[in-house]
Amino acid sequence: MGKDAxxxxxxxxxxxxxxxxxxxxxxxxxxxxxSPLPVYMALAASALDFSRVSGFAxxxxxxxxxxxxxxxxxxxxxxxxxxxxMDPRRVHVPDPxxxxxxxxxxxxxxxxxxxxxxxxxxxxxxxxxxxGFNEPGSAFDSCTRVVPLAERTRQDNAxxxxxxxxxxxxxxxQGIGTIFGARQLLLVAHGGHKAEPVRRALQGPVTxxxxxxxxxxxxxxxxxxxxxxxSLLGDAAAV
Numbered sequence: 001m002g003k004d005a006x007x008x009x010x011x012x013x014x015x016x017x018x019x020x021x022x023x024x025x026x027x028x029x030x031x032x033x034x035s036p037l038p039v040y041m042a043l044a045a046s047a048l049d050f051s052r053v054s055g056f057a058x059x060x061x062x063x064x065x066x067x068x069x070x071x072x073x074x075x076x077x078x079x080x081x082x083x084x085x086m087d088p089r090r091v092h093v094p095d096p097x098x099x100x101x102x103x104x105x106x107x108x109x110x111x112x113x114x115x116x117x118x119x120x121x122x123x124x125x126x127x128x129x130x131x132g133f134n135e136p137g138s139a140f141d142s143c144t145r146v147v148p149l150a151e152r153t154r155q156d157n158a159x160x161x162x163x164x165x166x167x168x169x170x171x172x173x174q175g176i177g178t179i180f181g182a183r184q185l186l187l188v189a190h191g192g193h194k195a196e197p198v199r200r201a202l203q204g205p206v207t208x209x210x211x212x213x214x215x216x217x218x219x220x221x222x223x224x225x226x227x228x229x230x231s232l233l234g235d236a237a238a239v
Contacts, residue, residue: 001224001225001226001227001230002190002224002225002226002227003226003227004190004226004227005038005190005191005226006038007226008038008039008188008189008190008224008225008226008229009037009038009039009040009041009042009188010038010042011224012036012038012039012042012122012186012188012222012224013039013042013043013046015120015184015186015222015224016028016039016043016120016122016186017043017046017048019119019120019184020048020050020053021048023119024049024052024053025052025053025054026053026054026119026120027053027054027055027056027112027115027116027117027118027119028053028054028055028056028118028119028120028121028122029055029056029058029118029120029121029122029123029174029179029182030055030056030057030058030076030080030091030122031057031058031121031122031123031124031132032057032058032059032072032075032076033124034124035124035125035188035189035190035194036122036124036188037079038188038190039122039188040079040080040083040084041083043083043084044083044084049085050084050085050086051085051086051087052087052090053084053086053090054090054091054092054115055076055080055081055086055090055091055092056092056108056111056112056118056174057072057073057076057091057092057093057094058123058131058132058133058173058174058179059072059094059132059133059171059172059173059174060072060073060093060094060095060096060171060172060173061096061168061170061171062096062101062146062168062169062170062171062172063096063168063169063170064096064168066097070160070161071096072093073093076091076093077091092108092111094108094144094172094173094174095172096171096172101145101146101172102145102146104172105143105144105145105146105172106143106144108144108172108174109143109144109174109175109178112178112181117181117182117183118181118182118183119182119183119184120182120183120184120185120186121179121182121184121185121186122186122188123179123185123186123187123188123212123215124187124188124189125187125189125194125197125198125201125212126153126156126197126212127152127153127156127193127196127197128150128152128153128197128210129197129200129201129209129210129211129212129213130150130153130211130212131176131179131211131212131214131215132173132174132175132176132179133147133149133153133171133173134147134173134175134176134179134211135147135148135149135150135153135211136150136208136209136210136211137208137209138175138176138208138211139175139176139177139208140176140177140180140208140211140214141175141176141177142175142176142177142178143174143175143177143178144172144173144174144175144178145172145173145175146170146171146172147170147171147172147173148169148170149167149168149169149170149171154167154169176211176214180214180217180218183220184220184221184222185215185218185220185221185222186221186222186224187201187212187215187221187222187223187224188223188224188225189223189224189225189226189229190225190226190228190229191226191228191229192228192229192231194225194228194229195228195229195230195231195232196232197212198223198225198229198230198232198233199232199233200212200213201213201215201216202215202216202223202233203233
């Protein structure tokens with residue numbers, strides 16, 4: 001546990017760095033949003049060689065033009081691929097521009113399987129419990145697919161867009177079953193607004209109504225929180 005977001009970034013980055021030091025061709029699962037940003041900043045500051053590391057993004061909006069600054073392909077490029085010195089050919093983001101999204105989703109899962117799966121999956125948690133863009137009600141065995149975004153998720157993400165109306169209504173996301181296949185999950189959260197979602201993810205019932213609760217069943221989970229995000233965990237704050 002860290003005191004603030006910078007501490008969370010440094011502590012979580014050490015876990016990722018240990019994986020990459022042990023396997024320079026490791027496969028990382030890449031989350032977007034505000035929670036993992038301090039992690040990527042700390043990784044970039046490490047000067048470790050990431051040129052052989054592969055990355056698979058969790059999700060991508062549908063309906064944004066190619067190169068849109070809020071598309072996750074662009075976010076991953078600017079905050080992960082380039083700062084970490086990763087080979088762009090090894091970094092994968094769901095492609096929202098094709099016509100057969102179901103076929104592409106199946107291909108994305110197949111590409112993940114072909115590289116042996118994710119070694120460590122970085123995760124945040126949404127206010128309604130989504131991981132990736134698996135909204136409440138998503139099946140625990142779900143694969144990569146098109147998902148309509150919950151209105152609460154669109155409201156939460158409106159701060160990244162000019163107006164709330166510009167927030168996409170659908171996305172391509174790795175399924176919960178896909179995410180759960182990673183060998184290690186690394187959940188990061190900071191800020192008081194994450195306290196209740198963190199509590200429900202770690203201590204609430206395991207239910208598809210709160211998708212992040214599935215992490216309680218994964219055999220290898222590390223949770224890195226700041227004081228504010230851990231504030232509702234009581235004695236479990238040392239997790």
